[in-house]
Amino acid sequence: MKHARIRYEGTLHAATAATPEGEALRLADGRVIAADAVEAWLPPVEPGTIFALGLNYADHAKELAFKPPETPLVFLKGPNALTGHRATTTRPAGVAFMHYECELAVVIGQTARDVPRARAYEVVAGYSVANDYAIRDYLENYYRPNLRVKNRDGATPLGPWLVDAADVPNPMDLRLRTLVNGTETQSGSTRDMIFDVPHLIAYLSSLMTLSPGDVILTGTPDGLADVRPGDQVVTEIEGIGRLDNTIVGDR
Known part of the structure; x- marks a missing residue:
């Protein structure tokens, strides 16, 4: 559902x-x-902790001239960063490069600690589509994005749907793509994640307790492109949904 x-x-x-x-x-x-x-x-879920993955696709790491990580590169986001389907996202004045990131979002459905990989899917409530915009001008370290890069109000559209986990038989084989003004600019598959969903859940739950409503943003494949005010950006994941967002300028 x-x-x-x-x-x-x-x-x-x-x-x-x-x-x-x-x-x-x-x-x-x-x-x-x-x-x-x-x-x-x-956003289809009232979020708890929002975990975001950096460089979780080898082609994206290569695109940025970085070696693929050996352990998950995780940073946290505040709930104000989320916005919904058909919302607008502001491009800050004076920045040179703002790009989208189509990502599979995993929503936790139950309290979970030290979850073994083999049981990881048991704690998933469902999946959604995220677009985790990055303001590259402010990026000091790809491994640790600072506040101005990834935590701006409304800079992470999420939705439109939360799709029940039971309706997604294999989340590790879904096509992702981004269209800017109707032209496809990014294409990939969740099967190319470096650390798959079970690995991420096992890893994160070994560090801290996961709670219902926690969201894991699992990273993005290659296909960077700058977006500017007036651009319509659609991030789409097979079987999950089509998330529409429009870029506006600072008022």
Whole structure:
């Protein structure tokens, strides 16, 4: 099942997809509305801790002239960084290079500590699509992105759906792609992750307790491109969804 959080008629609602492609939504009170009637899409989960992976695709590491990491490169993000489907993301004034990152988002469904790799999928609630924009001008170290690079308000669209884990039989074989103004600029597959989802869950849960609503952003393949105000950026993952975002300039 596909789950969403939306604003409709001025009220926040939990909703599910009423059609396979989500052209209509069913609200918790049973009403069915057209997707175009949604006033605002929120991130489909109220996040706890947000873990983000750096350089988790070998081709992306090569693109940035870095050696692939030997252990997961993880940094944390604040919840204000998230925004929803069809939202806008601001490009800061004066920056030279801002690029998208299409990423599979893994949402934790239960409290978990020291999870063995073989049981990692048991703690997953579902999956979503993320676009984790990076402001490269401020990047001092690819291994430890600082606050200005990855934690700006609304700089990480997430959604539109949280897809139940049971409906994603193999999250490690999904096509990812990004389109800018309708032109495909990034293409890859989750099978090319250096550290796969079970590895990441086992690793993170060995360091700290994972909680329901925690989100793991699993990294992006190669295909960097600068985006500017007015650009429509669509990040899409096979079987998970199509996340639409528009770049705006500083006001």
